[in-house]
Amino acid sequence: MKDKLMLMLPGPTPVPESALLALARAPMGHRSKDFTAILEEVSENLRWLHQTHSDVLIFSASGTGAMEAGLVNVLSPGDRVLCGVNGKFGERWADMADTFGLQCERVETEWGVPYDVDTFRSKLEADTEKTIKAVILTHSETSTGVANDIESIAKSVKAHGEALTIVDGVTSIGAMPVKMDEWGLDIVASGSQKGYMIPPGLGFTAVSERAMHVAKQAKLPKFYWSFDLAKKNLAKGTTPFTPAVNMIYALQVSLAMMKAEGLEAIFSRHAQLSAATIAGVKALGLKLLVQPESAASPAVTAVWSPEGIDADKVRGVLSKQFDIVTAAGQDHLKGKIFRIGHLGFISPRDVLMTMATLESALNTVGYTDFTAGSAVKAAADVLANA
Numbered sequence: 001m002k003d004k005l006m007l008m009l010p011g012p013t014p015v016p017e018s019a020l021l022a023l024a025r026a027p028m029g030h031r032s033k034d035f036t037a038i039l040e041e042v043s044e045n046l047r048w049l050h051q052t053h054s055d056v057l058i059f060s061a062s063g064t065g066a067m068e069a070g071l072v073n074v075l076s077p078g079d080r081v082l083c084g085v086n087g088k089f090g091e092r093w094a095d096m097a098d099t100f101g102l103q104c105e106r107v108e109t110e111w112g113v114p115y116d117v118d119t120f121r122s123k124l125e126a127d128t129e130k131t132i133k134a135v136i137l138t139h140s141e142t143s144t145g146v147a148n149d150i151e152s153i154a155k156s157v158k159a160h161g162e163a164l165t166i167v168d169g170v171t172s173i174g175a176m177p178v179k180m181d182e183w184g185l186d187i188v189a190s191g192s193q194k195g196y197m198i199p200p201g202l203g204f205t206a207v208s209e210r211a212m213h214v215a216k217q218a219k220l221p222k223f224y225w226s227f228d229l230a231k232k233n234l235a236k237g238t239t240p241f242t243p244a245v246n247m248i249y250a251l252q253v254s255l256a257m258m259k260a261e262g263l264e265a266i267f268s269r270h271a272q273l274s275a276a277t278i279a280g281v282k283a284l285g286l287k288l289l290v291q292p293e294s295a296a297s298p299a300v301t302a303v304w305s306p307e308g309i310d311a312d313k314v315r316g317v318l319s320k321q322f323d324i325v326t327a328a329g330q331d332h333l334k335g336k337i338f339r340i341g342h343l344g345f346i347s348p349r350d351v352l353m354t355m356a357t358l359e360s361a362l363n364t365v366g367y368t369d370f371t372a373g374s375a376v377k378a379a380a381d382v383l384a385n386a
């Protein structure tokens, strides 16, 4: 049905009407006083969201651009880095590191299983020559619905003393705590179409003082992504190049909404949505990809399709019959799992509706091994006790 689309995706995520209306405003000059005032407000709110006193730089880019900015500003060709890989986005980091000629050591666990914190610790402890320049991590691994324990790994990096901690926070920022300063994270990259509740188009790279300092010596080439240029301009309330002015209007609105809700409330809402989704799918006899369940990401839940049933058929019914869009499995998980996003502008109502329609879609594709209404009831029980 026209205009009825409901995005239960881990990005792009639904956008509130007030942010959409902000996008429709006429653009203003990006060197104007009015625009500087907006940029200063959003920069302050971005620091709040990242729980940091450092700068959060804004790029007109998708999240991957913000990640690339994070790499090229603080590293030099041939630098040794550790890359945590347990899903598609960890692989992206490692591929990027290879592309830029870094000496990338993959620290892998199976897709669905969180990083092994001890492996990172022992590799860092063994590096007495301090050859490891960065530890590159994905906080919420969107391809599998796993939240990695980056807080613990960052502690080992701190103890190492030389390496920087570089984090993909794309589906953790705005969904779960990312305490940049307290945990000692040096780079946190994210993108607007996830927890920020606005369309794709902006990338954010938060940069610690230490990373800014390291950036002065780093030799990988950069121009558009230069931290130095971005930081100098931000200090004057402007940007080096023409920013996506209208996207920044929308960002101003969505950050104000987030501030009004409050960080703790945002995180507990996501935790509840995740718990309700998990309870719902389990009540249907379906299994989660994440192992153990305590490592589930509050942003997205990856679910094994019932034995013998193509996950994309389930997704197809959800989409065609109910206009609900869910995400597919990637690579070897294609057709095996489906992923339900519950990130950003998502409320309990959306999760209950997804559970009800999922029951119906499963029926349609021939899986009937559950009591009608059980997913809705299980999810509703979680939400009622929240």
Ligand SMILES: *Cc1c(COP(=O)(O)O)cnc(C)c1O
Binding pocket: 010, 011, 062, 063, 064, 065, 089, 138, 140, 141, 142, 168, 170, 171, 191, 194
């Ligand atoms: C969405 C996402 C990205 C960024 O993807 P873009 O398409 O470049 O915005 C990176 N990492 C994770 C974990 C993501 O979920």
